[in-house]
Amino acid sequence: MKIAIDHYIILSTILFCIGVLGVLIRRNAIILLMCIELMLNSVNLLLTAFSTYYGDASGQLFVFFIMVVAAAEVAVGLAILVMIYRNTKSIDINFLKNLKG
């Protein structure tokens, strides 16, 4: 346990910002979902680091619950994507601006 916690903070910040960059720069909806996974993972890493350094197991359980929610989110998100693809023959997110409520 020799690594300072600042290094974990910097690493998670970099990974989170790469995820944000991917969400902003890509138009492929699957890659957007993958970048969201990347952001979730950076937050998980930081939570685990804090929990380990503080000596409290609750943080690691929060990470466990985040993983549960992320798995459910990916299942529903990919189902929605397949449905969008079936209707528009494309997964470009710009098609979604034609949605009408």
Added chain:
Amino acid sequence: MTELFFYIFSFISILTALLVVFSKNPIHSVLYLIVTFFTIAGQYILMNAQFLAIVHLIVYAGAVMVLFLFVLMLLNLNENAEPKKDLILKIVSIISSGLLFLTLTAALKDAETSQPSIATNENLGLVKNLGNVLFKEYVVPFELSSILFLSSMVGAVMLGKKEQTTNN
């Protein structure tokens, strides 16, 4: 030794995360993201959070990324499927994410970070300890997550079902 592994894992994870964003072929993105997840699991092992490392590997590399790969291959997208974004939009998105990074680091720089506590429990991340905490303090969220899984499964099946062609 731990520091060396930490820097190697960090370097690989940042590199592959950038490759996820910038590679043209979505299949390559999925494969790079799997490498990123493996390095993050390595970080968990360095922190002695063995339960999380294994669950992370099983859930992300095992289930989620396979789901992504299946959907990609099902949709049969090639590299030209994604239209180009405007250059100005790219520049704006790079600048805004860079600004976000600067703001976050500036905010976190002044945060009071204490040194690792001396009385760190070495068994903190093992299955026995985490299971004790999970089933003593977090039973209700655990049960609720099962309901969440059930509803998400029902939702995914309902969404993925072929629509009746008589509707339109």
